[in-house]
Amino acid sequence: xxxxxxxxxxxxxxxxxxxxxxxxxxxxxxxxxxxxxxxxxxxxxxxxxxxxxxxxxxxxxxxxxxxxxxxxxxxxxxxxxxxxxxxxxxxxxxxxxxxxxxxxxxxxxxxxxxxxxxxxxxxxxxxxxxxxxxxxxxxxxxxxxxxxxxxxxxxxxxxxxxxxxxxxxxxxxxxxxxxxxxxxxxxxxxxxxxxxxxxxxxxxxxxxxxxxxxxxxxxxxxxxxxxxxxxxxxxxxxxxxxxxxxxxxxxxxxxxxxxxxxxxxxxxxxxxxxxxxxxxxxxxxxxxxxxxxxxxxxxxxxxxxxxxxxxxxxxxxxxxxxxxxxxxxxxxxxxxxxxxxxxxxxxxxxxxxxxxxxxxxxxxxxxxxxxxxxxxxxxxxxxxxxxxxxxxxxxxxxxxxxxxxxxxxxxxxxxxxxxxxxxxxxxxxxxxxxxxxxxxxxxxxxxxxxxxxxxxxxxxxxxxxxxxxxxxxxxxxxxxxxxxxxxxxxxxxxxxxxxxxxxxxxxxxx
Amino acid sequence: xxxxxxxxxxxxxxxxxxxxxxxxxxxxxxxxxxxxxxxxxxxxxxxxxxxxxxxxxxxxxxxxxxxxxxxxxxxxxxxxxxxxxxxxxxxxxxxxxxxxxxxxxxxxxxxxxxxxxxxxxxxxxxxxxxxxxxxxxxxxxxxxxxxxxxxxxxxxxxxxxxxxxxxxxxxxxxxxxxxxxxxxxxxxxxxxxxxxxxxxxxxxxxxxxxxxxxxxxxxxxxxxxxxxxxxxxxxxxxxxxxxxxxxxxxxxxxxxxxxxxxxxxxxxxxxxxxxxxxxxxxxxxxxxxxxxxxxxxxxxxxxxxxxxxxxxxxx
Numbered sequence: 001x002x003x004x005x006x007x008x009x010x011x012x013x014x015x016x017x018x019x020x021x022x023x024x025x026x027x028x029x030x031x032x033x034x035x036x037x038x039x040x041x042x043x044x045x046x047x048x049x050x051x052x053x054x055x056x057x058x059x060x061x062x063x064x065x066x067x068x069x070x071x072x073x074x075x076x077x078x079x080x081x082x083x084x085x086x087x088x089x090x091x092x093x094x095x096x097x098x099x100x101x102x103x104x105x106x107x108x109x110x111x112x113x114x115x116x117x118x119x120x121x122x123x124x125x126x127x128x129x130x131x132x133x134x135x136x137x138x139x140x141x142x143x144x145x146x147x148x149x150x151x152x153x154x155x156x157x158x159x160x161x162x163x164x165x166x167x168x169x170x171x172x173x174x175x176x177x178x179x180x181x182x183x184x185x186x187x188x189x190x191x192x193x194x195x196x197x198x199x200x201x202x203x204x205x206x207x208x209x210x211x212x213x214x215x216x217x218x219x220x221x222x223x224x225x226x227x228x229x230x231x232x233x234x235x236x237x238x239x240x241x242x243x244x245x246x247x248x249x250x251x252x253x254x255x256x257x258x259x260x261x262x263x264x265x266x267x268x269x270x271x272x273x274x275x276x277x278x279x280x281x282x283x284x285x286x287x288x289x290x291x292x293x294x295x296x297x298x299x300x301x302x303x304x305x306x307x308x309x310x311x312x313x314x315x316x317x318x319x320x321x322x323x324x325x326x327x328x329x330x331x332x333x334x335x336x337x338x339x340x341x342x343x344x345x346x347x348x349x350x351x352x353x354x355x356x357x358x359x360x361x362x363x364x365x366x367x368x369x370x371x372x373x374x375x376x377x378x379x380x381x382x383x384x385x386x387x388x389x390x391x392x393x394x395x396x397x398x399x400x401x402x403x404x405x406x407x408x409x410x411x412x413x414x415x416x417x418x419x420x421x422x423x424x425x426x427x428x429x430x431x432x433x434x435x436x437x438x439x440x441x442x443x444x445x446x447x448x449x450x451x452x453x454x455x456x457x458x459x460x461x462x463x464x465x466x467x468x469x470x471x472x473x474x475x476x477x478x479x480x481x482x483x484x485x486x487x488x489x490x491x492x493x494x495x496x497x498x499x500x501x502x503x504x505x506x507x508x509x510x
Numbered sequence: 511x512x513x514x515x516x517x518x519x520x521x522x523x524x525x526x527x528x529x530x531x532x533x534x535x536x537x538x539x540x541x542x543x544x545x546x547x548x549x550x551x552x553x554x555x556x557x558x559x560x561x562x563x564x565x566x567x568x569x570x571x572x573x574x575x576x577x578x579x580x581x582x583x584x585x586x587x588x589x590x591x592x593x594x595x596x597x598x599x600x601x602x603x604x605x606x607x608x609x610x611x612x613x614x615x616x617x618x619x620x621x622x623x624x625x626x627x628x629x630x631x632x633x634x635x636x637x638x639x640x641x642x643x644x645x646x647x648x649x650x651x652x653x654x655x656x657x658x659x660x661x662x663x664x665x666x667x668x669x670x671x672x673x674x675x676x677x678x679x680x681x682x683x684x685x686x687x688x689x690x691x692x693x694x695x696x697x698x699x700x701x702x703x704x705x706x707x708x709x710x711x712x713x714x715x716x717x718x719x720x721x722x723x724x725x726x727x728x729x730x731x732x733x734x735x736x737x738x739x740x741x742x743x744x745x746x747x748x749x750x751x752x753x754x755x756x757x758x759x760x761x762x763x764x765x766x767x768x769x770x771x772x773x774x775x776x777x778x779x780x781x782x783x784x785x786x787x788x789x790x791x792x793x794x795x796x797x798x799x800x801x802x803x804x805x806x807x808x809x810x811x812x813x814x815x816x817x818x819x820x821x822x823x824x825x
Contacts, residue, residue: 005614005615005617005618006618008614008617009603009606009610009614012606012610012614013603013605013606014605085600085601086597086599086600086601087600087601087602087603089562089565089567089595089597090595090597090600090615090662091618092567093565093566093567093590093593093595094590094615094618094619095587095590095591095618095619095620095666096618096620097587267586267587269567269568269569271568271569272569328522329571332520332571333569333571333572336518336571336572337572410522
C-alpha cells in the first residue's frame with residue numbers, strides 16, 4: 001500500500017511520531033476509563049458474559065464511529081481541499097493513473113482514523129479474551145467494519161470530487177446525514193426488505209454473537225422482531241442467506257460503483273465530469289433493482305411494495321439523470337467537435353430519450369416482478385400496473401428535463417437553482433392540495449396527478465373509474481411539459497451553436 | 511515540442527453580461543524543441559487557460575494540442591509525462607518536509623524507486639534548497655516555495671517546462687535568482703513555455719514569444735521577427751559635447767530624418783536608412799562642426815511593443 005505515492009504522502013503528513021504518541025495515549029486512557037466504568041456495572045446490565053463482552057461491543061461501535069464518521073469527513077476533505085489550495089492540478093498532471101490516485105486518496109485520507117482503530121486493538125483483544133469471544137467472530141467483525149467503512153469512504157470521496165467552492169460544509173453535513181440514515185436502519189429485517197444493516201456499525205452486532213449458527217429463515221416479518229440481529233438471515237429471492245455475506249457483497253459492489261465514478265472523473269477537466277456513461281448508468285440501475293427485487297418482502301401489501309420500489313427507483317433514476325445532464329461547457333464541446341453542422345435530435349432532447357427508456361425499463365421490471373408475486377386475493381390489474389409505470393417514467397423525465405434546461409441557462413449555480421425551484425414547486429403544490437383537502441378526496445385526487453407523482457401511489461381501478469378523463473389528461477400533460485422543456489432546451493442549444501466565432505482568424509506570420 | 515492547431519476555448523461571461531468570452535480563439539502555433547517561449551498578454555487574455563489546455567488540465571472547446579507529438583486530449587497521461595507544470599497561484603503541502611515533498615512527486619511520476627533519493631537530493635541542490643533539505647515546507651519563504659515548486663516540476667526530468675507567472679509575488683532578488691535558474695534549466699536542454707507580467711524579464715530569457723489579447727494571437731515568433739513584423743523603425747539618439755551647434759536645424763535639412771525631438775545638446779529622431787547611411791549622416795554632422803559625443807540606436811522594449819500592439823496601434 002505504501003508503494004502508492006498518495007498513501008505515503010498522507011502517512012507522512014498525518015502520522016508524525018509526536019502526533020501518534022499523543023493519539024495513542026488519549027485512546028489508551030479513554031479505553032481504560034470505559035473498561036473501568038463497565039467493570040462496575042451490575043451483572044444484568046453488563047450482560048451474561050460480563051463486562052468484557054460489553055467492552056467489546058462498545059469498542060467496535062466506537063471504531064465504526066471513528067472510521068466511518070471521522071474517516072468519512074477526511075475523505076470529504078480529501079479532494080475538495082486539494083482543489084481549494086490549488087494543489088489538485090499538480091496531482092492531475094502526474095503519472096498516477098486515475099485509479100491509483102483514487103485508491104491513494106481512499107486509503108490515505110482517513111489514515112489517522114485507521115491508526116486510532118489500531119490503538120484500540122490491544123483493548124479489543126483484551127475484551128475478547130475477558131468476554132471469552134471466538135477469535136473468528138472478532139475477525140469477522142473487523143472485516144465487516146473495514147468493508148463497510150471503505151465503501152462509505154468511497155462514497156464520501158465521490159461527494160468530495162463533486163463539491164464546489166462554498167458548499168464544503170453542506171457536503172460534510174450531507175455525508176454525515178447519509179451515514180446516520182444507513183446506520184439507523186434496524187439491524188434486523190425492515191418492513192419492506194428482508195435485508196439487514198449495510199453500515200459499518202453492523203460490526204458491533206456481529207462481535208456480540210455467540211456462534212456461527214445457520215441462518216434462521218422466518219416466514220413473516222413480525223415473528224423475528226425479538227431475535228438477536230446477528231442470527232437473522234436475509235432472504236434473497238426466497239432463499240435465506242447469511243446477512244454477513246450479503247452485507248459484504250453489497251458493500252463491496254456499492255463501493256466499486258463509487259470507485260468507478262471516481263476513477264472515470266478524478267483526472268478530468270471538472271467542467272467535463274460525467275459520473276457514468278449511459279451504459280454504466282443502465283448497469284447501476286439494473287444492479288440496484290436486482291438488490292431491491294431480490295430482498296423485497298412481497299408479503300406486505302403488494303401495492304405498497306410496488307410504490308416503495310418505484311419511490312426508491314425514483315431516487316436512483318433521479319441521481320442517474322443528474323449524472324447525465326450536460327452543462328454549457330460540455331454542450332459547446334459537443335457542438336464544436338461533432339462532424340455534422342447541426343446538432344442531432346438526441347442531443348437536442350438529451351437526456352429524455354435515454355432516461356425514458358431506463359425509467360420505463362426499471363418500472364416495468366418492478367411491475368413484472370410484482371405481477372409474478374401477486375396474491376390472487378389482492379385486487380391486481382396488469383394494465384394499471386403498466387400505466388403507473390409509464391406515469392412514473394414520465395414524471396422522472398419531466399423533472400430531469402427541467403433540470404437539463406436549467407443547467408444550460410447562464411447564471412450562478414444553475415443546477416442548484418433548478419433543484420431549489422423543484423423543491424419550492426413541490427412544497428407549494430403539496431401545501432395547496434393539503435389545504436383544500438384534495439389529497440384526501442378520491443373524487444379530487446386525479447387533479448394532483450398534473451403536478452405530483454400521486455399516480456405511483458394511488459392510481460388503481462377504483463381511482464381511475466372516478467375520474468378517467470382527468471387521469472388521462474394528467475398523463476398527457478406530463479408529456480406536454482416534457483415537450484416544453486425540450487423546446488426551451490433546443491433554443492438554448494441552437495443559441496450556443498450560433499455563438500462560435502464565424503471565421504477562422506488567420507495566424508500571424510512567424 | 512508543442513503544437514496548437516485551431517484551439518478554441520469558450521467561456522460564459524459573468525451573469526448579467528451578455529455573450530461569451532473566448533479565452534482562446536482558434537490559436538495555431540508551434541514551439542520548437544529547446545526554445546524559451548514567452549506568452550504575454552494582459553489579465554484575462556487567455557494565457558493561463560492556454561497553459562492549462564497544453565497540460566491537459568482543461569479541455570479545449572475545439573481544436574487539437576500535441577506535446578512531443580502526443581495528442582494531449584487522447585493520451586493525457588502520456589503527454590503529461592513530458593511536462594513539468596507550475597501554476598500561477600499554488601500552495602505546497604505545508605505539513606511535509608522539503609525532501610518529502612519532492613519525494614512525493616518523484617514517486618507520483620513513477621521514477622525508479624532506487625533512483626528517487628539521489629534524484630530528490632540532486633533537484634533540491636539544483637534549486638539551492640540543500641540547506642532546507644530536512645526543514646518543514648511551512649517554514650519556507652515565498653521565493654523558496656517557488657523554487658520548491660520548480661523542483662517539483664522538474665523532478666521527473668521532463669523535456670518541457672510550463673510555467674505560469676513564475677515570478678509573481680517574488681522580491682527583486684528572488685526574481686534575479688529565478689531568471690538564473692531558468693537559464694540554467696534552458697542550458698540543460700529543456701524547452702520552457704512561460705507566461706509573465708514582467709516583460710523585461712521575459713525579454714531577457716525568451717528566444718521566442720507570442721502576444722495574446724482577448725484570446726487572439728496578435729504576433730508570435732522569434733523576438734527579433736516579432737519586433738520587425740511590428741514595423742519598428744530605427745530611432746537614433748545623438749548627444750553633443752556642447753549645446754552651441756544648432757543640431758535640430760541641421761538635422762531638419764538632412765534627408766531620411768523625421769520626428770526630431772531636440773533638447774539642449776541632444777536630439778532623438780527616426781532614421782529608416784541603413785547602417786551605412788547612418789554612418790554617413792554622423793560623419794556629415796561632424797564635418798558640419800557638430801561636437802558629436804555619442805550616437806545611440808534605440809529600439810522598442812518588449813513592454814513598449816506590447817503596449818503599442820495591445821492598444822491596436824499596430825494591427
